[in-house]
Amino acid sequence: MRINRRSFVQGLGVTASSALLPTSLFAQNLTQNELPIPVLNGGESQGGSQHYNLQLQSGTRQFLSGLTTETLGINGSYLGPTLHLKNGSDVAMSVLNQLSEPSTLHWHGLHVPAKADGGPAQIIAPDTSWQPKFTVNQKAGTFWYHSHLLNKTGEQVYRGLAGMIILDDEESESLEIPSTYGVDDIPLIVQDRRFNEDGSFRYVGMHRDVMTGVFGDRILVNGTTSALFTPSTNKVRFRILNAANARTFNFAFADGREFSVIATDGGFLEKPVALRNIVVAAAERVEIVVDFSDGGPVDLVSLPLEASSPYSTTGMMRNMMSMNTETFTILNIEPQSALQRSSTLPDQLTSIRRMQAAEATRTRRFELSMPMGMGRMGRGGGGRGMGGMGGEFLINGKPMEMDVINEVVPVGSTEIWEIHNDSMMMHPFHIHHGQFQILDRDGVPPGQEEMGFKDTVKVGPGQLVRFIMRFENFSDPDTAYMYHCHILEHEDNGMMGQFTVV
Ligand SMILES: [Cu+2]
Structure with missing residues (x-):
């Protein structure tokens, strides 16, 4: 872990330009943790299909220094590997439930038969495994997987049962865009969580938690608080997954720099769209490409949702949503001193026939x-x-x-x-x-x-x-x-x- 010099500076009031003011509702560590990159799991080729072995397991994590949190994960203690799928390939999943409770695993956004979907009916009892098969048949994009147990989805996802899916096709592989996983193609699984004093997750505690959905005062990116990413290339593609239970993020960079949106839930946009902020609700994904050529540090933040936003809570419920009224940091970014040049974005990413x-x-x-x-x-x-x-x-x-x-x-x-x-x-x-x-x-x-x-x-x-x-x-x-x-x-x-x- 490294000392976060910028947080000290902000705390002294020398700069109030971005992110966290001392009165923030958000807790902030004075140390930063290197952004972890989930393992990329492309499965094993057997008999003409790709086999993925997934184990739902319980574990512990130290999200907060000196405190242990009981967690759930897939092939690990919290969250799971990034599953890499290829369009056209036959997939054989094996999901072994090593938990002491039933669960399910849903492939969010994938076009698969209902029996392979992993919804509330496809319960995986403890100590049993579920083995859905399907052929990947859709365009490249960023998807995810998570528990979908009836009445318990929120709790199981909160504890960690989720992960990213990256689907590639011939088109995505031929495009000149940042696509080296973990180098210039970076998964960002963004969640908010809150903790009890003993370090345990504090899930639903009161009526309001159900009304608004559960909001947390700590931001986790790929399962880590106060995450720091140090780009080694001048352009970086972030695959942003809002894996929060309830919170809507309004992503932007602290200096207001422009970025290019290249994909949303189901794959590429026809052309990159230049924006300075984008509102991403729970379960939505966006892929953005941002330029760090200037070499300076900049934070990925979430801006307030203005009262005038069409997505802002109205009426008497607005008071209950106060945690969407301030700017807070998602990811600290400090580019390395010499940046590799990555490709410029093409004008055209794909073609989409608009349905009438x-x-x-x-x-x-x-x-x-x-x-x-x-x-x-x-x-x-x-x-x-x-x-x-x-x-x-x-x-x-x-x-x-x-x-x-x-x-x-x-x-x-x-x-x-x-x-x-x-x-x-x-x-x-x-x-x-x-x-x-x-x-x-x-x-x-x-x-x-x-x-x-x-x-x-x-x-x-x-x-x-x-x-x-x-x-x-x-x-x-x-x-x-x-x-x-x-x-x-x-x-x-x-x-x-x-x-x-x-
Ligand atoms: Cu709702």
């Missing part, structure tokens, strides 16, 4: 509501999964029920799904099975950075978001896919539904 609304044969509507939502007061009974603290989080007036299939979608069809948010806070809506394109929010097409394929979409308070999606290749009348809010405490308390593709 007229291609859809059916429109379905989904109403998201929560106990304090407008017009839904007093509807719910007791809580679900959280011992009565939650109240009812509903989609179309119904909470998740394992034995109810809410929607049946014909295989090969194209549909528009309208998601209406009837509450005071933003919900990131996620659908399994495939990738969609956002048509519009309240009738307005999204910005260029949301014109690529997506599997999770921000639906602000009161908003109506429409997306279009093809449901193809896999049909199974007996096994459902999920759609749900990706604020995990909302999902665990009912804001989830099931659909089959038949």
Whole structure:
């Protein structure tokens, strides 16, 4: 570990330009930890397919100096390896559950058969293994995997059951972009956590934790607090995964420098999009390329969500979300003294055929509501999964029920799904099975950075978001896919539904 000179300087008030003021709600260490890079696991080639061996295990970590935290992980004590998949390859996963509790492992964003999806129905009992097989059949991108156990997803992800997936195809391998894993192609799994005084994770403790989702006062990147990255190249590609349970990040660099967004959830944008900040909700991914040629240190930060943001919590709930009202540091960055030159970005990254609304044969509507939502007061009974603290989080007036299939979608069809948010806070809506394109929010097409394929979409308070999606290749009348809010405490308390593709 190294002494963080900049934090000392800031503490003395010499510079107040960025990040953490002394009054910050965020705890800050005075030491920095080198950013760890998760092991890249490309599987083993056997009999024509790639075999991946994953073990869910419990362990301990020292996130805070001198304190031990009990954790969960995959092939390690916290989080898991980065799984490297190639388009077209046959994948055989083997997931051995060495925990003392059941779990599942869901491949978030992957287009796979329902039985291989790892949703709440594909329970892996302790001391058993789950062996789904699928053929990778989609464009290159950054995906992830995580526990999806009914009513327990939030807790198991909080304790560490998550990891990144990098999918490559011929196109991604031929592009002249930073793509050396761990050198100029850097995974950033961003999470917030809070701890008890004994070092243990402090998960849901009160009603508010369920209402807003659980927020933490410590930022972990790849499982490490106060992470420091020292680039060795002038351009770096960050694969940013918001793996927080609830928090929305508004990523930017402390000096306001521009960066290029090259990919979102389902893969590359057609062209790089230059931005100075980007709002990323829980479960969303963005790939950005940033230039460090000037050699100076700069922090990756999260800016406040302004009250005027369409994703800001409204009404009386806004007070409960005070932790999204300040700037805080995500990653300290100090470029090395001599930087290798990496490629310049191409003008064109891929081509995307925009689906037209007229291609859809059916429109379905989904109403998201929560106990304090407008017009839904007093509807719910007791809580679900959280011992009565939650109240009812509903989609179309119904909470998740394992034995109810809410929607049946014909295989090969194209549909528009309208998601209406009837509450005071933003919900990131996620659908399994495939990738969609956002048509519009309240009738307005999204910005260029949301014109690529997506599997999770921000639906602000009161908003109506429409997306279009093809449901193809896999049909199974007996096994459902999920759609749900990706604020995990909302999902665990009912804001989830099931659909089959038949
Ligand atoms: Cu939600």
